[in-house]
Amino acid sequence: MGLKFSSIMRVSYALLWALLMTSSLSCKHVDKKTEYLIGFSQCVGSDLWRQTMLEEMKLELSLHPGADFIYADAENSSQRQIAQVKSMLDRGIDLLIISPNEARPLTAIVEQAYNKGIPVIVIDRKTTSSLYTAYVGADNYQLGRMAGTYIGTTLKGHINILEVMGLPGSSPAIERDRGLVDGIKPFSNVTIRSKLYGDWLKVNAKARLLDAKAELPGIDLIFAHNDMMASGASEILHQFHLSEKTKVVGIDALPGAGGGLQMVADKKLYASLLYPTGGKEAIVTAFHILNKEPFARENILESLVIDSSNVQLMKMQWNRIISQQRDIEKEKNLLEEQESIYNNQQTVLDVIVIALVFTVISCGLAFYFLAENRRANRSLEAKNAEILSQRNQLIDLSVKAEAATEAKLNFFTNISHEFRTPLTLIHSPLEDLLKNDKLSATVGKHLKMVHRNTSRLLHLVNQLIDYRKIEYDKQQLRVSENNIVEFIRDIVTSFSQHARKMHIDLRFSTEAKEIGVWFDPNMLDKAFFNLISNAIKFSQKKGQVTVSIYQGEGSIHIDVTDNGIGLAPDEMEKIFDQFYQAEHNDRRGSGIGLALSKEIVRLHGGSIRVKSQKWKGATFTVNLPLGDSHLLAVQKDEQSFNFSDIRSKASYYQFDELQTANLKTLDVFSQPKEHSLLIVEDNPELLAYLNEIFIDEYEVYTATSGNCALTEAYEKVPDLIITDVVIPGFSGKVLAEKIKSDLRTSHIPIVLLTAQVTLEQQIAGIQAMADIYITKPFNREFLLASVKNLIKNRGILKEHFISDISPAEKLPVVHGLDKKFLNDFAGIVEQNLSNDKFNVDDICKIIGISRIQIYRKVKALMGCSITDYILNRRLKKAKYLLNNENHTIAEITYMVGFSNPNYFATVFKNKYGCTPTDFKKKQWPGEF
Numbered sequence: 001m002g003l004k005f006s007s008i009m010r011v012s013y014a015l016l017w018a019l020l021m022t023s024s025l026s027c028k029h030v031d032k033k034t035e036y037l038i039g040f041s042q043c044v045g046s047d048l049w050r051q052t053m054l055e056e057m058k059l060e061l062s063l064h065p066g067a068d069f070i071y072a073d074a075e076n077s078s079q080r081q082i083a084q085v086k087s088m089l090d091r092g093i094d095l096l097i098i099s100p101n102e103a104r105p106l107t108a109i110v111e112q113a114y115n116k117g118i119p120v121i122v123i124d125r126k127t128t129s130s131l132y133t134a135y136v137g138a139d140n141y142q143l144g145r146m147a148g149t150y151i152g153t154t155l156k157g158h159i160n161i162l163e164v165m166g167l168p169g170s171s172p173a174i175e176r177d178r179g180l181v182d183g184i185k186p187f188s189n190v191t192i193r194s195k196l197y198g199d200w201l202k203v204n205a206k207a208r209l210l211d212a213k214a215e216l217p218g219i220d221l222i223f224a225h226n227d228m229m230a231s232g233a234s235e236i237l238h239q240f241h242l243s244e245k246t247k248v249v250g251i252d253a254l255p256g257a258g259g260g261l262q263m264v265a266d267k268k269l270y271a272s273l274l275y276p277t278g279g280k281e282a283i284v285t286a287f288h289i290l291n292k293e294p295f296a297r298e299n300i301l302e303s304l305v306i307d308s309s310n311v312q313l314m315k316m317q318w319n320r321i322i323s324q325q326r327d328i329e330k331e332k333n334l335l336e337e338q339e340s341i342y343n344n345q346q347t348v349l350d351v352i353v354i355a356l357v358f359t360v361i362s363c364g365l366a367f368y369f370l371a372e373n374r375r376a377n378r379s380l381e382a383k384n385a386e387i388l389s390q391r392n393q394l395i396d397l398s399v400k401a402e403a404a405t406e407a408k409l410n411f412f413t414n415i416s417h418e419f420r421t422p423l424t425l426i427h428s429p430l431e432d433l434l435k436n437d438k439l440s441a442t443v444g445k446h447l448k449m450v451h452r453n454t455s456r457l458l459h460l461v462n463q464l465i466d467y468r469k470i471e472y473d474k475q476q477l478r479v480s481e482n483n484i485v486e487f488i489r490d491i492v493t494s495f496s497q498h499a500r501k502m503h504i505d506l507r508f509s510t511e512a513k514e515i516g517v518w519f520d521p522n523m524l525d526k527a528f529f530n531l532i533s534n535a536i537k538f539s540q541k542k543g544q545v546t547v548s549i550y551q552g553e554g555s556i557h558i559d560v561t562d563n564g565i566g567l568a569p570d571e572m573e574k575i576f577d578q579f580y581q582a583e584h585n586d587r588r589g590s591g592i593g594l595a596l597s598k599e600i601v602r603l604h605g606g607s608i609r610v611k612s613q614k615w616k617g618a619t620f621t622v623n624l625p626l627g628d629s630h631l632l633a634v635q636k637d638e639q640s641f642n643f644s645d646i647r648s649k650a651s652y653y654q655f656d657e658l659q660t661a662n663l664k665t666l667d668v669f670s671q672p673k674e675h676s677l678l679i680v681e682d683n684p685e686l687l688a689y690l691n692e693i694f695i696d697e698y699e700v701y702t703a704t705s706g707n708c709a710l711t712e713a714y715e716k717v718p719d720l721i722i723t724d725v726v727i728p729g730f731s732g733k734v735l736a737e738k739i740k741s742d743l744r745t746s747h748i749p750i751v752l753l754t755a756q757v758t759l760e761q762q763i764a765g766i767q768a769m770a771d772i773y774i775t776k777p778f779n780r781e782f783l784l785a786s787v788k789n790l791i792k793n794r795g796i797l798k799e800h801f802i803s804d805i806s807p808a809e810k811l812p813v814v815h816g817l818d819k820k821f822l823n824d825f826a827g828i829v830e831q832n833l834s835n836d837k838f839n840v841d842d843i844c845k846i847i848g849i850s851r852i853q854i855y856r857k858v859k860a861l862m863g864c865s866i867t868d869y870i871l872n873r874r875l876k877k878a879k880y881l882l883n884n885e886n887h888t889i890a891e892i893t894y895m896v897g898f899s900n901p902n903y904f905a906t907v908f909k910n911k912y913g914c915t916p917t918d919f920k921k922k923q924w925p926g927e928f
């Protein structure tokens with residue numbers, strides 16, 4: 001659940017982050033779209049008129065958000081202004097607004113900007129060039145002319161004018177002067193008496209007027225190119241008491257304190273001509289240009305004369321404008337405030353929306369996973385319930401199975417009890433019969449075999465009954481204190497003759513001569529019989545078995561050690577299990593002997609352990625407690641053991657190994673048999689019996705393990721193999737697989753003879769490619785008939801292969817590997833028919849098996865020798881050529897691999913009853 005929740009959070013944060021990124025990206029995108037850099041180069045920024053121009057610009061700019069504005073003041077220096085414009089160009093301005101200080105010096109830099117593709121708006125003053133994008137300002141010529149006309153029309157009598165001009169070289173100064181000259185032309189009473197330059201500055205104007213003070217009394221009107229210089233003139237006139245006589249006219253008519261309007265109202269100036277700054281218009285035009293909207297190149301601003309007749313009106317107008325301006329300012333500030341509030345609210349709203357989306361998604365995911373969890377829980381609960389019910393069913397089943405097993409075991413035990421009587425009734429009369437000297441050798445041999453096997457059955461039945469008794473606590477111990485050293489020595493001694501026969505060095509070692517131990521001799525002997533008999537059975541030939549006794553603290557230990565085949569770890573775990581039956585006979589523990597030994601030792605309060613390594617022998621250690629404190633009084637019963645008893649009982653445990661079956665061997669003088677068999681069986685008696693069944697009709701080879709069987713099969717290539725499934729080495733099924741997957745032996749039929757009777761086991765046998773599966777106990781006649789039948793079927797197959805038709809066409813009845821062999825074999829022969837040197841060795845080399853193996857294989861599959869086969873193919877081809885193609889007899893002789901035509905003719909006649917020449921004549925009569 002925690003994991004799921006954290007993943008919800010991770011997904012949600014990723015979503016939130018994506019939303020924030022998207023919104024911030026979109027904001028950036030909008031900013032970029034409206035961002036311009038506008039440069040404004042001002043010739044001088046200190047006076048009121050220019051400050052008004054800048055204010056107007058800023059006010060208008062505030063209505064166009066998203067534009068950056070850089071401003072530079074050249075302070076009346078043309079050089080400085082050039083440098084400032086250059087730096088603006090370097091900063092990458094999108095538009096230049098310039099009021100050039102002087103026309104000529106600034107022309108080049110303005111042209112340069114224009115030629116770079118940067119729009120240029122010239123304001124108020126001009127350059128000498130027409131390379132600019134737009135002009136904003138009043139017409140200075142018209143301004144001068146308006147002044148001249150005004151003077152001529154309003155003043156009577158002769159009027160002498162003194163003209164105070166702006167900066168020499170600046171365009172308004174030049175144009176205003178020209179306008180004035182043209183304006184007064186219609187008025188003969190008006191004359192320009194004198195001109196001087198005030199450089200647009202009050203101080204300079206005053207200084208020049210002082211220089212010309214001698215002229216002043218003769219002057220009726222001073223016309224200054226701006227109100228600042230006009231104000232200076234007014235002050236000079238006042239200084240020389242000429243204010244009453246001489247009038248002053250200026251230009252600009254700025255509102256506010258110190259402005260021209262106020263000076264006209266105060267009668268310091270006679271009149272002033274309105275000269276709008278054009279700041280607002282310049283910015284409006286700039287945005288038209290930048291936004292690629294239509295705009296006017298020449299933006300000429302209107303002008304008018306302001307004197308005592310209209311000054312009040314103008315002031316009122318200006319005051320209204322100013323108050324409106326303030327209102328606008330206020331509203332603008334309010335708007336900005338609102339905008340900032342709006343922006344904040346927008347941000348808050350964005351965050352709320354994002355958070356809402358985030359919450360909705362989180363809730364959705366949480367609900368989804370909750371539902372998923374519930375579903376998973378429900379299915380888990382269902383599964384749990386199912387598992388629980390299955391477990392209960394299993395418990396029920398196992399209880400039932402246990403009961404069934406118990407019932408079966410009881411049944412087997414009871415049956416085993418029942419077996420005892422009939423077995424005894426077979427066993428005892430047999431013993432009597434065997435004493436009869438008149439028995440024939442064969443009958444005697446068979447009766448001995450019956451006797452041995454009845455003894456073995458009795459022994460097995462007794463072991464099973466003993467085991468069940470102990471398991472049901474029905475076996476009462478009858479212990480007495482005896483010398484265990486002597487007891488074990490007697491048991492070992494009873495095996496010495498058997499060990500000698502098996503070529504095993506059996507030793508007994510002890511530290512003490514006498515150790516008194518409480519035990520039941522009639523029970524404990526069975527445990528040691530089993531252990532010692534096993535040790536001998538699983539020892540190597542000429543191996544060693546040692547039984548040693550040593551005393552520990554409170555207990556004694558008896559080791560039974562052999563140097564035999566040993567046990568793998570998984571075998572050691574199961575070796576004492578009652579139902580453990582090893583798959584191969586080369587392992588210990590088949591039967592119930594070890595389980596019984598363990599139970600007997602346990603009854604004595606002891607334990608039994610095994611230590612072993614595969615192929616390195618094994619040691620079984622029996623620990624028995626000393627003293628009698630672990631025993632009940634009822635268990636105590638004086639009885640001593642008797643050595644002759646031990647010896648007779650030991651003989652039951654030596655049964656298997658004592659019998660070395662004598663195999664009936666082939667009589668060297670008898671007729672050689674047509675077919676051979678390989679019989680694989682590790683039980684010597686059964687092997688002898690099988691041998692006896694087949695020896696009269698077949699050549700019989702025998703093997704007692706998987707490995708030996710394989711070697712024999714490769715070497716002898718028999719016509720059939722009979723094998724037991726459980727054999728030492730590898731199983732009969734593995735043997736069948738190996739035989740069938742080897743080219744040398746793949747054709748050999750295999751009979752699996754086994755005690756494994758279940759359907760599954762039989763299917764596994766057939767899957768291992770056995771040809772037939774016969775279960776033990778088998779019927780002798782059935783086995784004989786099955787073997788005969790399999791060999792006969794091979795014979796039918798051979799008929800196909802030696803018939804006239806190519807073997808490849810008849811192959812489906814053959815196993816895959818044999819089919820391939822026959823194909824290859826026929827192909828090799830076919831390719832070499834014309835080669836007279838071609839022989840069996842060539843085929844062996846190509847196929848890669850020995851001469852004898854290929855000989856036997858071909859014989860088994862086709863029933864003829866290789867030489868006969870080749871000869872047959874040669875003659876068949878010759879017949880075909882004689883029949884179908886027009887070659888000479890000599891040519892055909894060589895084509896089918898004969899070196900001599902006479903020999904070819906003889907062989908051909910032997911086979912087909914006429915010579916090749918006669919045969920050809922019958923086919924091609926016209927040719928001869």
Ligand code: FRU
Pocket residue numbers: 044047049050124125166172200225226227228251252275
């Ligand atoms: C201000 C000013 C104005 C005049 C204008 C001419 O610097 O002198 O008074 O009208 O420049 O360019």
